[in-house]
Amino acid sequence: MSAAxxxxxxxxxxxxRSVLYTGIxxxxxxxxHQHIQSRGNPKTFTxxxxxxLLVYFEYWPDPTAAIARExxxxLWNRAKKNTLVEQLNPTWQAIDLETWTG
Structure with a gap:
């Protein structure tokens, strides 16, 4: 399945690492790129x-499943979100999609 x-x-x-944003x-x-462009804009959460800084991602085959997952x-507390991130990215390094091998 292609990324598109x-x-x-x-x-x-x-x-x-004091704030987490979940998106789809x-x-x-x-x-x-859009998030980076909005850096410092008080009208957006990010x-x-x-x-x-991207620290976690997962792909879903259809929008309904992805929306449900988001x-x-x-709804999770911060500790549970931290555990999710650490399963993929234990050091919380910013993920560069071009070089990520995790």
Whole structure:
């Protein structure tokens, strides 16, 4: 299945790892670029809290499943979200999609 036909649930954080943002997209690279472009914009959550570092992502084959997963994660407490991130990315390094091998 090509990336163009998959839906991605992802988590972003800020430089101090104090805030997490959960989102969904069908084009992760473009969406990450949009988040970076909104850096410092107080009208957006990611801009206000400087959340533009990708620390977790997972792909789903259809939008309904991805939306359900995003909603599920958004209801979790911070400790459970931290555990999710650490399963894929134990050191919380910012994920570069071009070089990520995790």
């Amino acid at each position: 036909h998959r839906y991605c649930v992802y988590l972003l954080t800020n430089a101090t 997209t069908n084009d992760l690279r473009t969406r990450l 801009g206000r809290y400087q959340c533009y 909603k599920e994660i958004k």
